[in-house]
Amino acid sequence: MNRREFVKASLATGALVLAGDMVKGEMNLAYGTVKIPEVDKATITVITDNYYDALKRHDKIARRYGIGIKPGTDVYKLNLHAEHGLSYHIETVLSGNPHSFLFDYGVDFQGVSRNMELLNIDFRTVEALGLSHGHFDHWGAFLEILKSKKEEFRKGIPLYIGEEGFVERFGQLPAGVLSLGQLKRENVERLGFVNIVEIKDPTPIVPGAYLTGSVERVTEYEKGSPYLLIERGGKLVPDNFIGEYAVVLNLKGKGLIVLVGCAHVGIVNIVKHAQKMTGIDKVHAVMGGFHLTGAKPELIQRTVADIKAVNPDYIVPTHCTGYEAITVFEREMPGQFILNTAGTRYLFTV
Numbered sequence: 001m002n003r004r005e006f007v008k009a010s011l012a013t014g015a016l017v018l019a020g021d022m023v024k025g026e027m028n029l030a031y032g033t034v035k036i037p038e039v040d041k042a043t044i045t046v047i048t049d050n051y052y053d054a055l056k057r058h059d060k061i062a063r064r065y066g067i068g069i070k071p072g073t074d075v076y077k078l079n080l081h082a083e084h085g086l087s088y089h090i091e092t093v094l095s096g097n098p099h100s101f102l103f104d105y106g107v108d109f110q111g112v113s114r115n116m117e118l119l120n121i122d123f124r125t126v127e128a129l130g131l132s133h134g135h136f137d138h139w140g141a142f143l144e145i146l147k148s149k150k151e152e153f154r155k156g157i158p159l160y161i162g163e164e165g166f167v168e169r170f171g172q173l174p175a176g177v178l179s180l181g182q183l184k185r186e187n188v189e190r191l192g193f194v195n196i197v198e199i200k201d202p203t204p205i206v207p208g209a210y211l212t213g214s215v216e217r218v219t220e221y222e223k224g225s226p227y228l229l230i231e232r233g234g235k236l237v238p239d240n241f242i243g244e245y246a247v248v249l250n251l252k253g254k255g256l257i258v259l260v261g262c263a264h265v266g267i268v269n270i271v272k273h274a275q276k277m278t279g280i281d282k283v284h285a286v287m288g289g290f291h292l293t294g295a296k297p298e299l300i301q302r303t304v305a306d307i308k309a310v311n312p313d314y315i316v317p318t319h320c321t322g323y324e325a326i327t328v329f330e331r332e333m334p335g336q337f338i339l340n341t342a343g344t345r346y347l348f349t350v
């Protein structure tokens, strides 16, 4: 049965589950399982995001990429690409030594690779690759970027990927079920220089940065979307994102930096997981897509209230957080809120 026939059969037999209990995360970490090292400095560059503003000013720790950043450069050649996608470059510094990795890769190769060039991403120093989850807006440009920079990437560079990272995803739209694509393992293997590392548990990706592994679910209101589907046992069922993971850093004297892709498992769940995993309650920054676009106002309010209670020094909602939730974060946490724009560099120092 090909995919089209499979989806048709699922619909015909009523096997397509549109809502229901999400499978609970299986993780149950002991408090402080991970002794995460402190970093002296970290720089997170948002290579692409849903929004770009070439005139936006620097804000707190955010350094914008826009008009005036390279005096003398033709303004036509400075503009960055924005899309429904997300990509980050993360650099940590420990004892004076820098380490860097890429996390997520956006969708449009032309746009993302041009942004990487404009932002001076140095592929030769990239030590590892991470992927937050198996949705196309995070890996769409992955294979082409890797192919085009094959000579620059290190041989045997690890790609850290969670459970079901290589599985096809589906979306339930009013018009029917749509395939959201699949990152195929064999296509990554065919690159010939990437070492696939599948993880379930907290794992260091470079010195000073941890991947959470599978995230424990503790809130009762972050249930995930009934419209994002995965195939299990011949049926399309709501995706529980068992393999979705986030990045956690520990900035010396300031606390945790939590960086997420889409946060389908819930941004509050992820932050609580990062706190439990490291045994560190102080959160310095929460950044990334919180997947609240189109969410009911009650879900947005409860999420914002719980993040407010965590009291991070910075809150940077990006990507699929959505305009409505972004404005609520700004209203409720004005001193901590930063509006992200594509190309923004976040400079974390002690």
Ligand SMILES: [Fe+2]
Pocket (backbone or CB within 6 Å): 133, 135, 262, 264
């Ligand atoms: Fe996603």
Ligand SMILES: [Fe+2]
Pocket (backbone or CB within 6 Å): 085, 086, 135, 137, 138, 261, 262, 289, 319, 320
């Ligand atoms: Fe996404």
